Amino acid sequence: MAGEGSAALGAPEIAGAMVNPRGFTKKMSVGAIGGVVGAVAASAVASRSSKASDVPAFGRVGYIAASETEVALIKTKSGAIKIKVTDEALARAPREELEAIELRDGKLISHLRLQFTNGTVWEFDVPKIGKKNARHLVAALGGSVT
Numbered sequence: 001m002a003g004e005g006s007a008a009l010g011a012p013e014i015a016g017a018m019v020n021p022r023g024f025t026k027k028m029s030v031g032a033i034g035g036v037v038g039a040v041a042a043s044a045v046a047s048r049s050s051k052a053s054d055v056p057a058f059g060r061v062g063y064i065a066a067s068e069t070e071v072a073l074i075k076t077k078s079g080a081i082k083i084k085v086t087d088e089a090l091a092r093a094p095r096e097e098l099e100a101i102e103l104r105d106g107k108l109i110s111h112l113r114l115q116f117t118n119g120t121v122w123e124f125d126v127p128k129i130g131k132k133n134a135r136h137l138v139a140a141l142g143g144s145v146t
Contacts, residue, residue: 004065005065010067016065018083019124019125056090073090073122074087097116100113103126103144104146
């Protein structure tokens, strides 16, 4: 995955990870019981989540990428086989404004939190399949895994 966000960053990517909106995965599991209608409702609720109010809406999957100088949330799109990272940054911030980054490790879902010096907070769910990349991202940004 390394390098997928380079076009959106405008610089070489040093680390990146696929993320879901905070609470999205939990809502999707409840939505699965209700079928497609539940999934659509879960997606709408997840994008309006007050806990992730500082994060722009990005659908089901986004990509967090870091370069030497900044961190960005990048839009993704569904491809025929896998999710593809676009060259559109939805939000970006200088790394020097990153106050804290934490990955709370879970068995199926981990939680990624980026806090900035201006009080902005980005929170995401990281599925088990993306945990390795999220750990690499946190390490590259000097954060902690708990």
